[in-house]
Amino acid sequence: MNIPIFDDIFDDFQIRPSLRIPPLQDPFPQLSIIPRRPSPLEPNARVNIDSEANKLTGRQRALAQAKPLGAPEHNELEVSITAKPTAVLEARGTEHPKEQSRKKQKLYDHEQIADFVQLPRPQTKPKADKPRPFQPISVLNELHEPPPSAALFPPITPNVSQEEQDTDHAGIGRPPNQTKDPVRPPKKKKKPRLRPTASCIAKRVYTRERTAWTEEETDQLVKGVAIYGMGRWKSILEHPELRFREGRTNMDLKDRFRVVFPPNARHKWTRAMPEPPDDDQEAPSRYKSASKSTTKKSPLRAPKRLWTQQEDIELDRGFQLYGFQWNLMLKDPTLNFDQRSCGQIRDRFRLRFPDMYKQPESHYSPKEKRTSSNKKQPAKSSTWTRKTVDDPSEPANEEESEGPRDKTDSQMVPASHTEEEDHRLSNSILHNDWDWDENLTLAPLAWEDMATRPIYSFD
DNA sequence: CTTAGGG
DNA sequence: CCCTAAG
Incomplete structure (x- = not known):
């Protein structure tokens, strides 16, 4: 030194x-x-x-x-x-x-007198890495003055053509069977718009124009959920036969579904019988209307995904593999139960085979072949023989294992899951033509019921 | 790019 | 309808 x-x-x-x-x-x-x-x-x-x-x-x-x-x-x-x-x-x-x-x-x-030590100034952070699209201009409007950046905004006139409002009011203008809509706007923010009322007292400035969800459009959404399940909003939006309003995004679907079916009130989605149609009465809206303030508590329809025939086949196979251990079925990726829950699988099984729960001591030995009465025969009909009840020790998971594990007939062949089958199923949902096997698929939950009348509602 | 969650 | 963390 x-x-x-x-x-x-x-x-x-x-x-x-x-x-x-x-x-x-x-x-x-x-x-x-x-x-x-x-x-x-x-x-x-x-x-x-x-x-x-x-x-x-x-x-x-x-x-x-x-x-x-x-x-x-x-x-x-x-x-x-x-x-x-x-x-x-x-x-x-x-x-x-x-x-x-x-x-x-x-x-x-x-x-800059600087006859003195100049320490390097602390670096100021960039702070805002991405500027917000618009400044909060609302407070400046009290004096009826245009905001400083007023020139940047489009004129304050309603910019929805009447034609657009009338003809395509539910966004059903797209012809069916159009593969992968080419009409969907590439970017949602290409043309920022303001609501007409946003000029004076804007609590919030939206970049998009708000379009109310019609019941018809909500119908499409519910159908999509019935096909894909909750969460696959992009798939629902792009489904060729489900049509939504122009400019609707997958996030809009998510938000709309959350409005119609509040997730914190799932337990209130109770089964309700269809109401008798009032004559001369306009059909009460089944969904919470976003535009009208007339929010009468409207019955909700089941958002639950239907059990498809294919799922029942997988359930059969899962039972062969794991017995009553629904959680193991859930984890098995080959069974494609990722959209389900343990409880759903169990409920489905119990619903299809109530006898197994009636005599728990005898378990089951359904020698009877379950045959389809009217429609299609399932790819695999189940024949079970109880072999051994040896290991009651591991109820793999709490209440889920309601019975002893059973071994199954080794000759049963797992059904394969094909896209064709999927497509056929979703088609039948879309066209209210539920090709259900009454032995395999729960009849009361056929799509027709879901689509035409409410089966779930708030109490 | 998509979704879930909060706002 | 908007925003963002998370994957």
Whole structure:
């Protein structure tokens, strides 16, 4: 540690020659310490430097001496800017309080007296990495003045053509069987629009125009949920036979579904019998209307996904593999139960085979082949023979395992899951033509019931 | 790019 | 309807 180093440093910092006193200690460990100096506004700003001197390092002492107290006219440290510089401002001519901080900074930058140590200014963060699309202009409108950025906005007229409102009111203008709609706008923010009312008292400025969900469009959404299940909003939106309003996004579907079926009230989605149609009565809206304030509590329809025939086949296969351990079926990726829950699987099974729950001691030995009465025969009909009940020890999961695990007939062949089958099923949902096997698929939950009358409602 | 969740 | 973290 040789002295010339400090000389160089002082040269770099343009220290006055009189201050070129090599400190007794390495100053750099103290660089982060801001020398404590009394505020210039304090009544007795003068401090006894000598008494303080002992505690100061060389550099700190230099700072204290070089800068007369109460005269913060140097561009010294960033902290001096944040501190209230009233005294200084008054000395220079009063500025408007709002301008203080900015003005002051400017003054110091301009003066650049800088016969003193200039510490590097702390880097200011970029702060806002992405500017918001619009500034909060609402508060500026009280005086009926256009916002500063008014020219950036489109005119304040309603920009929805009447034709657009009438003909395609539910967005059903797209011809069916159109593969992968090419008409969907590529970007949602290509043309920002304002609501007509947004000009005066805008609580919030939307970049898109709000379009109310009609019941018809909501119908499409519910159908989509019946096909894909909740959460696959993009798939629902792009389904070739489900039509939504122009500009509708998958997030809109998600939001709409959340409105119609509040997730925190799932337990209220109770089964309800269809109401007798009132004559001359306009059909009461089944969904919560976003546009009308006439929010009569309207019955909800089941958003639950129907059990498809294919799912029942998988359930059969899952039972062969895991018995009553529904959670294991759920985890088995080959069974494609990822959209289901343990309880749903169990309920479905119990619903299809109530006998197994009636005589738990005898378990089951359904020798009888379940035959389809009218429609299609399932790919695999189940014939079970109870082999052993040996291991009652591991009920793999709480209440889910309601019975002992059973081994199954080894000759049963798992059904394969094909896209064809899926397509056929979704088609039947769309066309209210549920080709259900009454032995395999729960009849009361056929799509026709779901589509035409409410079966779930709030109490 | 898509979804879930909060606002 | 908007925004964003999360994957």
